Amino acid sequence: MYKHIQVPEWGEKITYDxxxxxxxxxxxxxxxxxxxxxPDIWRAxxxxxxxxxxxxxxxxxxxxxxxxxxxxxxxxxxxxxLPEETIEAIREHLISIKGPLTTPVGGGFRSLNVAIxxxxxxxxxxxxxxxxxxxxxxxxxxxxxxxxIFRENTEDVYAGIEYKHGTKEAARLIxxxxxELGASLREDSGIGIKPISVTGTKQLVRKALEYAIAxxxxxxxxxxxxxxxxxxEGAFKDWGYEVAKEEFGDYFITEDDLWSQFDGxxxxxxxxxxxxxxxxxxxxxxxxxxxxxxxxxxNLNGDYISDACAAQVGGLGMAPGANIGDVVGxxxxxxxxxxxxxxxxxxxxxxxxxxGVFMFQYMNWDKxxxxxxxGIDKAIRQKRVTYDLARQMxxxxxxxxxxxxxQAIIDNF
Numbered sequence: 520m521y522k523h524i525q526v527p528e529w530g531e532k533i534t535y536d537x538x539x540x541x542x543x544x545x546x547x548x549x550x551x552x553x554x555x556x557x558p559d560i561w562r563a564x565x566x567x568x569x570x571x572x573x574x575x576x577x578x579x580x581x582x583x584x585x586x587x588x589x590x591x592x593x594x595x596x597x598x599x600x601l602p603e604e605t606i607e608a609i610r611e612h613l614i615s616i617k618g619p620l621t622t623p624v625g626g627g628f629r630s631l632n633v634a635i636x637x638x639x640x641x642x643x644x645x646x647x648x649x650x651x652x653x654x655x656x657x658x659x660x661x662x663x664x665x666x667x668i669f670r671e672n673t674e675d676v677y678a679g680i681e682y683k684h685g686t687k688e689a690a691r692l693i694x695x696x697x698x699e700l701g702a703s704l705r706e707d708s709g710i711g712i713k714p715i716s717v718t719g720t721k722q723l724v725r726k727a728l729e730y731a732i733a734x735x736x737x738x739x740x741x742x743x744x745x746x747x748x749x750x751x752e753g754a755f756k757d758w759g760y761e762v763a764k765e766e767f768g769d770y771f772i773t774e775d776d777l778w779s780q781f782d783g784x785x786x787x788x789x790x791x792x793x794x795x796x797x798x799x800x801x802x803x804x805x806x807x808x809x810x811x812x813x814x815x816x817x818n819l820n821g822d823y824i825s826d827a828c829a830a831q832v833g834g835l836g837m838a839p840g841a842n843i844g845d846v847v848g849x850x851x852x853x854x855x856x857x858x859x860x861x862x863x864x865x866x867x868x869x870x871x872x873x874x875g876v877f878m879f880q881y882m883n884w885d886k887x888x889x890x891x892x893x894g895i896d897k898a899i900r901q902k903r904v905t906y907d908l909a910r911q912m913x914x915x916x917x918x919x920x921x922x923x924x925x926q927a928i929i930d931n932f
Contacts, residue, residue: 521604523588523596530583533613533882535846540613542882544576547583549608553618554590555856560868561618563925567891568875570929575886585612589631590620601631606638609849616850616878618871621858632851636672641842641849642719643726644670644818646825647877651892653899654833655911663808664831667736669727670821672842674719675751676711677818684709715751715817717758724759726843727815728767731790739763739771741794742816742824755817756794763792797823804828829853836866836907839873841881850878864920867905869895872928890932897931898924 530547533540552561565584572580587605594600600622609615620631635641646668650661682689689710696702724741731739741760745753763771774793777783785791795803797820804811804827814824829838835854842849852870860866872891879888898904904927906918919927 521608522602524585524604524608527583527585530585532611535613540882542884544580545583546614546882547585547612548878549585549587549612549615551587551589551605551615551617551620552592553852553856554592554621555619555858555861556866557590557618557620557856559860559862559864559921560852560866560871563868563921564871564875566922566925567872567894567928568879568887571879571887571890571894571932572884574932575884575890580884580887587615589617589635590622601634606635609635610639610847613846614848614850614878614882616871616875617852619852619854619856621856633677635849636842637677639842639844639847639849640673641844641847642671642673642722643843644668644672644821644825645726645730645841645843645877646670646821646829646853647839647873648825648828648832650832651837651896651899653896653902653912654837655908656831656833658805658831660808661831661833664804664828665809666804666811666828667730667813668821668825668828669723669730669813669815670825671715671719671723671755671816671818673818675713675715675818678714680712682710713751713819715755717754720755720758720817721762722845724762724815725766727813728763728771728792731813732767732770736790736812737785738791738793738811739813739815740800740811741792742797742800742814742820743794744797744820745794746796752797752817752820759794759815760792800824801827805831825853833908835870837869837873839870839875839877841874841877843881848878848881850874850881864922865906866921867907868921868925872925891928894928894931898927901927901931903927 527547530545531543533542533546552558587608588596589601589605593602622631649665684707692710693704727739741756743752743756745756770790771792772789774791829835838853840851840853854870876888876891902912902916903919905924909916909918
């Protein structure tokens with residue numbers, strides 16, 4: 520039924536029964552190779568994925584990979600950057616994975632990545648950040664970093680409305696704000712509006728709280744700038760607490776209650792929900808790193824905090840990610856396309872590989888996920904790494920190619 524997508528005949532669709540996924544032994548999983556370095560890192564990643572699944576399940580399970588198209592490859596095939604059939608294939612097959620995409624000037628989208636998230640309502644950008652021993656780090660104790668960031672994915676600046684300074688639209692809006700609402704603005708201002716809604720906030724925080732319960736985490740922190748932006752960022756905090764109290768009251772206690780009622784000792788079976796101002800949170804992940812398990816936050820804050828956390832454990836090359844809605848999930852590399860390295864078999868593929876680990880965990884294929892994590896950990900300790908890590912390690916470490924690094928991981932299964 521697709522124009523260019525070839526559906527593997529031997530695979531089966533993942534389904535969802537309204538409560539949980541039904542994962543067949545040979546699931547069809549769509550993938551987008553990506554632009555720039557995408558083909559290099561995808562080839563290496565797929566090799567690792569297939570070897571891990573084979574090793575973990577002795578041939579009983581196997582992924583039926585199905586290529587779907589976005590970005591430059593899609594434009595060559597369809598003469599459009601994000602074909603409708605790609606969106607439909609991702610929606611129909613529920614779980615997919617992608618490499619980095621570029622958005623060319625005049626492409627019709629602010630960002631292809633953002634467009635995929637918004638079209639499919641993948642409202643939770645989930646980024647686990649943890650340290651693998653031996654990875655060069657700018658901090659003294661990178662091992663303390665083990666946090667999962669839930670970043671709202673569809674509003675805030677991603678749904679922002681902007682008017683350039685000096686335009687008639689900006690002038691009209693400034694005039695309205697001044698005359699009708701009593702605002703004080705400079706006439707030469709550019710104007711931006713960022714929406715944060717009850718719906719967007721609660722579905723994001725709900726996802727974070729559910730994850731905390733399912734994975735027995737100790738705390739969830741709402742990160743916001745509500746001391747200044749009281750009706751957007753501050754409302755995010757308030758609505759987040761509402762979800763915890765009204766929907767998950769048996770599981771969560773506030774930080775205030777923890778100290779006023781329990782003298783700082785967490786009752787058995789309870790998870791703390793707390794909040795931090797955004798600028799303080801960026802300090803806290805450096806100075807009190809191990810006090811945070813899950814961070815739930817609006818879009819822009821999430822962009823900052825996820826990169827700041829990733830920097831402590833080796834950078835975006837070691838950072839996986841996923842965009843998840845009520846049912847559909849797209850796992851992805853968190854870095855860019857690095858076109859100057861395209862085709863050189865040089866760049867670290869760990870972001871895509873670790874996104875695959877997260878995907879397998881999401882599918883409850885934990886044996887495969889554990890093998891890959893163990894393989895990465897051992898390869899790094901052996902200093903069998905790509906150039907980005909090799910150049911930061913002590914001693915004369917010879918860098919591996921992207922493909923060689925993938926094989927080093929597999930050798931350590």
